Structure formats: structure tokens, C-alpha cells
Amino acid sequence: MITHITAVLSTLLIYLLLGLSCLGWGRVASFVLGLSEDRPALSLMPVWLGWAVTLLIFQILHLFLPVTAGITIPVLSAGLVFSPAPVRNAIRVFREKQVSRAVLMISLLIFIAIAVLVASRAMMPPGFYDTGLYHLNAIRWINSYPIVPGLGNLHGRLAYNNSFFTFVAALNFYPFFGHGRSLANSFLLLLSLATLLPSLITIIRRPAVLINEHPFKYAAVLFLTPVFLYLTQSEFGLTDPTPDYTSLLLQLVMFLILVQSIALWLEGERNLRYPAAVLAVLAATAVTVKLSNLAFSAVILCFVAAYQWQTRRVQMKNHLLVLCFVILLISIWFIRGFILSGVLLYPSTIGYGWFSVDWAVPIGKIIDEANTIYAFARRPHVPWQEVLGNRAWLAPWFQTILRDNTNVVYPAVFATVFCILALAVSRLKKNRRPGGLEWSILLCSPVSLVYWFLTAPDPRFAGAAFFLFMISAILLFLIAVRNIAGKRIFILVLCVVFCGCNADLFSYIVRHARNLQSVSTVGWHPVQQAPLDKKTTLSGLVVYVPVNRNADDRCWDSPLPSTPHFNERLRLRRPADISSGFTVLPPDGNPSATDK
DSSP: HHHHHHHHHHHHHHHHHHHEEEEEEEHHHHHTTTTTGGGGOOOHHHHHHHHHHHHHHHHHEEEESOOOOOHHHHHHEEEEEEEHHHHHHHHHHHHTOOOOOHHHHHHHHHHHHHHHHEEEEEEEETOHHHHHIIIIHHHHHHHHHOOOTTTHHHHHGGHHHHHHHHHHHTTTTEEEEEEEEHHHHHHHHHHHHHHHHHHHHHHHOOHHHHHHHSTTTHHHEEEHHHHHHHHOOOOOOSSSOOOHOOOHHHHHHHHHHHHHHHHHHHOOOOOOOOHHHHHHHHHHHHHHHOOOHHHHHHHHHHHHHHHHHHHHHHHHHHHHHHHHHHHHHHHHHHHHHHHSSSSSSSSSSSTTTTTTTTTOOOHHHHHHHHHHHHHHHHTTOOOHHHHHHHSSTHHHHHHHHHHIIIIIIHHHHHHHHHHHHHHHHHHHOOTTTHHHHHHHHGGGHHHHHHHHHHHOOOGGGGHHHHHHHHHHHHHHHHHHHHTOOOOHHHHHHHHHHHHHHTTTHHHHHHHHHGGOOOOOOOSOOOBOOOOOOEEEEETTEEEEEEETTTTTTOSSSSOBBOSSSSTEEEEEEETTEEEEEEEEETOOOOTTTTTT
């Protein structure tokens, strides 16, 4: 028990220091982007901005150095140096708002209790299949070496270029700590919950804001809260360094910032430079975390571009600075992808052959990797040649989708119902119906779902699209009802809708109450180890492979280099220098004597 208490307290301390460091880096970014004068005091947008900046810094440094404690500690410490001023500013604003100490203390104690629960759950052993297949191995490469050219030749999944893995690697504080996989997503979940907290406190203090204010402002927070609580209890993500969970959180947070910004715009506020900048940076960062975020991020960037066009005459310099930062962020990501595989967007062939490099992954392997992903999302464990190019996969895929009630079926059904109701109610009174800007929030989810269906329609790749589709439709319905009903009727409708649309989430929480018992009581659990064989390539390179790779191809956190897909023609670019990268001997080539 003492071991666990020590582990939890250490984790909570790291959460706090990490949050303050991100706040400090957010302050620096705000100043550089010309946003320092309108930095929100109580919003956590600066922390999200700082997190994106921190992630970018680690990616840049990894181009030249392994991400070890010698990198992580200075970067986080530099952020801490800039954090006192915004903290003092937030405390001052809280005092000016005269928030009662009782409300603050109760809110803080509840949040700490949730943090302890999340930290304890995150200490359990990882169970997500891809964690053992390549996530942990990719993180070990980041901890051990600067970015390695042609790493995709060793194992194609290592070329996916998930920027999130550099964050996990940084939190390993390698070689001293090693538990970054437990910290990364759990920190972002708590940061997401903390983002809701100021609005939730306002709702608790003054419930009338749900009636008097635009539904985008506070009702959106109310309807997002059960989703975040569901993610707190869900079995997916906390123990694993999976970017799928990160993507889901980022989409939820971006949606919240977007709808609250639209509410402010409708109230006449035109100085929305800060949320616009944060949305642009988070949208670009989300793409680097997972390419499946491309459509969602594109819609968010369209909103940002529309705002920038509307305010171009007075804020052009600021818009250009934000644009330059986004270009830098994406450019670094492209460079990293090219180094890992020889193409910009592996497993896409875009960029193949633009530059002649010896470490480029063979184009046949890239195409096979892409087709495998597309096929697996449609019919798992069936060869892609039998899945792609026909529609036979649709029926079994649809049956599988229909079994996922919580994440797909219920949100989709409620979204459809409330879209129809919003349209119907809008026709009852013409003087106030949802406007074009309000209806535009629906674009985020349908566009994402179309992209998801056409690429890799596995529910976990959809991120938060189904939940946000439902919440968007509900908000539009509330806007339509708000001006044709009295306050009592409106609050009754709000309560009924809230309970109805979240009934399945509440049911899930009750049915899976045992998950609350699935917490560690002995600190961090060890990661599973795979039994390994040593195999030697034609060039004399020794590679670790799983002993029973036909039954279980996961390497887990194995020594380097390791892969479930042994290629005897694999070799180092420079003999005896693993950091030089990997290349593949042509089929008609022979290893030279120096290779051996």
C-alpha cells in the first residue's frame, strides 16, 4: 500500500508540474503569436496551446537527440519558469468573481478524487493490442536514438509517425522512470476535465445560465461532461499510449472551444484571436497525432480561416503568425515522416521518389501496408485482396457496427432524431431559428464520418465524431426550442433531453461499475514481456522476433531492433551503427563484406 501511495503522489505531482509547464509554454507562445494582451485568465486554452508547443519542441529535438531525461527535464523546467504570472492572474480573477471557498474546495476535492482514480487505473498493465505490436517499441526507439532513417523497413508500423509517441517517450524520463505510457493519456484526460471545470462551477453557482445564455456557451459543457466521465471509466486508453484516445480527447476539446467561440461571436464579441489560434494549432497537432483526424481538423481550420477573413483588416499580423506556426508544425511532421519511411504520409505513397534516398521503404510494402489497414477496418483478419475492390464486406461490417451501441448506434440515432426535431421546431416560429453559423457546427461530424467510412471505418478510428454529431444536433434543437417555450418548459425539455440522450452512457457506467475496482493498489504494473528469438539477416544484422509470431506477433517493450516481420534482406545503412538507419537489399543484390 505504501508503494501505491507513493506512486499516486508522484503521479499527481508530475500531473501538476506538467500542467504548469504547459501553461508556461502557452504563455510564451501567446507572446510570440501576439496574443499576450487577450490571454484568458480562467480558461485552460493556454495549457492546451502550451502542450502543443511542448510536443513540437520534443519532435524537433528528436531530430538530433534521443528523448531522454536530459531533454525532458530542461524543456519542462523552462515552461515552469514562465508559469507563475498566469497562475497569479487566475487567482486574482477568481477573487474578483467572488467564487465561494466552499464551491472551490468541493470542486477541488472532487477533481483530486477523480485524478487519484485516473492515476490508479492508468497504472494497470496495458492491454490494447497495438500497444504490444508497435506502440511501446516506437517509444523505445525515441528514447534510445535520434530519429532513425528508414525505420519503416524494420517494421512498417514504426513509420506511422505518430507525434504523440514523442510525448509519451518524454514522460518516461528515460532511463529513470519508464512509466510514460501511464501518464500521457491520463494527463490529457484530466486536462480535458479541468477545461470543463470553470463552466461547470458557473452552472453550479448560477443554474439560470443554462436558460439565459446561448446553448453553445454552457449547455455544450453540460452535454460533454458525461462523455468525459464515460472515458474516465472506459476500459480503453488510460493504460495504453494509444493515439486513438488522444485523438478523441482533442476532438472533444476543439469542439467545445469552437461552439463557445461561436456563442461569443453571436453576442457581438469580435476579438477571438486566442481561441482561433488555439483551434488552429490543436487542429494541426491532431493531424500529427493521427492521420484519421484529417477531415475533422480540416473543418476546424475552415472555421478559423473564415474568422481570419472576417477580421483580416485589423488582425492580419496575428493571422500570419498563426499561419506560420501551423506551417512549421506540419513541416516538422512531414520531415519526420520522410526520415522514417522516405514518404511524407506513410502509408500513403505521396512523396515517393521525390527525393532519391537509400532508406525509402519499397513502394510495394507501402501499398500493402495501406491496403492492410483499409481491409482490417472493414473485415479484420481477412486478406486485403479478398476485402478491397468489392462490397462483400459491407454486410458483416454493418452487423459489427450495430453491436457497438454506446459509441455508434445510440449517438447516431439521437443525432438523426434531434436534427429532424430541430428542423421541425424551427418552422414553428420564424423570428428565431438556428442561423447558418449555428447549423455549421454539424459539419465537423458528418465530414469526419464520410472520411472515416471511405478510409478506415473501424469505430475506434471515428474518434468523437458520433458523440459530437449527437451533441451538435441536441444543441441546435435547444436553440430552436429556447425561443418558443417559457423558461420552465425549456428547463424541463433540457432535463429530459439530457437524461434521455445520456441514458446509455449512464447505463454503461452502472453496468461497468466494476471498472472502478480495476485499479492498481501496488503502484505501476509491469508491461508484458514477449519471448524472443534472435535471427540474423544476410548482412549479419541481429534482429529480435517473437518466438510464436504466427500466434502472437507482439514484441511489447523488447530490445532493439525487434520486429514481428523478419526480412533477411534488411541491413544497416552504416555497419555497426544502428542509428544510421535501415535499408533493404534489392532482390538481386548481395551483401557486401563490410555489411558483415
